[in-house]
Amino acid sequence: MANLQAIRYSRGKLEVLDQLKLPHEHHYDEVSTSEEAFDSIKSMRVRGAPAIAIVAALGHGVELHNGSCTASSSEETISYIESRLDYLKQSRPTAVDLTNAITHLKNTVRSIDAQNNGTVGRDAIISAYVAAAEEIFRKDTETNLSIGEHGSKWLLENAPTKSADGKVSVLTHCNTGSLATSGHGTALGIIRSLHSGGHLHHAFCTETRPYNQGSRLTAFELVYEGIPSTLITDSMAGALFATKKTEKNIAAVIVGADRVVRNGDTANKIGTYALAVLAKYHGVKFIVAAPTTSIDLQTETGAGIKIEERKAEELTQITGAVVGKDGKVDVTRTERVATAHQGIAVWNPAFDVTPAELIDAVVTERGVVVKGADGVFDFKDIMPERWANVVGK
Numbered sequence: 001m002a003n004l005q006a007i008r009y010s011r012g013k014l015e016v017l018d019q020l021k022l023p024h025e026h027h028y029d030e031v032s033t034s035e036e037a038f039d040s041i042k043s044m045r046v047r048g049a050p051a052i053a054i055v056a057a058l059g060h061g062v063e064l065h066n067g068s069c070t071a072s073s074s075e076e077t078i079s080y081i082e083s084r085l086d087y088l089k090q091s092r093p094t095a096v097d098l099t100n101a102i103t104h105l106k107n108t109v110r111s112i113d114a115q116n117n118g119t120v121g122r123d124a125i126i127s128a129y130v131a132a133a134e135e136i137f138r139k140d141t142e143t144n145l146s147i148g149e150h151g152s153k154w155l156l157e158n159a160p161t162k163s164a165d166g167k168v169s170v171l172t173h174c175n176t177g178s179l180a181t182s183g184h185g186t187a188l189g190i191i192r193s194l195h196s197g198g199h200l201h202h203a204f205c206t207e208t209r210p211y212n213q214g215s216r217l218t219a220f221e222l223v224y225e226g227i228p229s230t231l232i233t234d235s236m237a238g239a240l241f242a243t244k245k246t247e248k249n250i251a252a253v254i255v256g257a258d259r260v261v262r263n264g265d266t267a268n269k270i271g272t273y274a275l276a277v278l279a280k281y282h283g284v285k286f287i288v289a290a291p292t293t294s295i296d297l298q299t300e301t302g303a304g305i306k307i308e309e310r311k312a313e314e315l316t317q318i319t320g321a322v323v324g325k326d327g328k329v330d331v332t333r334t335e336r337v338a339t340a341h342q343g344i345a346v347w348n349p350a351f352d353v354t355p356a357e358l359i360d361a362v363v364t365e366r367g368v369v370v371k372g373a374d375g376v377f378d379f380k381d382i383m384p385e386r387w388a389n390v391v392g393k
Contacts, residue, residue, distance in 0.1 A: 004178040004221060006051050009137060012065045014058050018045045019179060023220035024321045024331040033063045034084045041091040048180020049095035049258045049294055050140050056088040057101050057133035064126045074113050077122040081109055081129060094267055094308045094351050096259040096296045101136055108132040140182035143291045146365035147186050148193030151289055154361060154368045156199055159251035160283055167201035168251035174208045174269035175217035176256035186289040187254040195227050201249055203229040204240060208269060210314045234271050241282035253279045257290035264356030264377030265302030270349055276358035289363045292383050297390040302353035312346035
């Protein structure tokens, strides 16, 4: 069975899987401009912090490769690239991967220009940009595989409960798999690694209201790959821990992250904070899976994270494929229906912030970070250069 791919890329051509049509239909949108990349991200046809950064970087790379930049000097070329990246940065403000990718790409083009005293020329700058964007894409898969390896090993060593044959069950929230990354995934990557190693008893996934990334996407990935799994609504997690923790050997909640700040506070899909509280009460490990690109050392605590708020209709309406009287899904027909009074006021934050004190481990591609004796996460050892540049020695 072919691996799921949210992003298909060859130099000069980018295709993005329209995740709004999943799980009933596979359709790829061709993205050839920054505007199309912006719209794909903003509309959530592509989502997941790593995938957002990749689509933004490659989307601009495709238009550059295809001749969008008509600047005559290196400085004008850099100015054009930076203006397009600044535009793309506004598509989803909470996920720090996008900001980090944009900063890296800006530094790349500035660096090659400086190394050549401003004489490098437009084509060389564009080539450097495209190569850097492609490297972001390539490295993400390596990163995810490492997160899966580190996370599964740590959980098996620290699981509060296991079955007689050493297997564990886990709960995950939102979608953090191949559809949210270049492949394998972060939190779902850990689950994949547990499963492939023969150590997973069962995976539970939440529905993840209001956008249903869990029921539409994670459930789809789990079934697609034959991983033993069960879907629950968000509000069932407490009951699951209370009644099934011992029977199912539920050892951990594993989530991804849109942003982990310096003290370990973590912004992730709305509902994550509630799961962390429930996990703490029930003695279930709470694990954040995050590449180092998702770690924001500039922001000291979660209070500094800007939380995106989305439109009211995501709570008061829902769109889906029509189920016929015979029980079959008709992918050619979709309907939008009201699920609440259309006049009700709505508060719809896309993310919440889980305090570091509720998190047991942050799993990165460079290893697992746990709290010290002082109860504080310290990311200095896994990212010493960035730490020195931002925080100091």
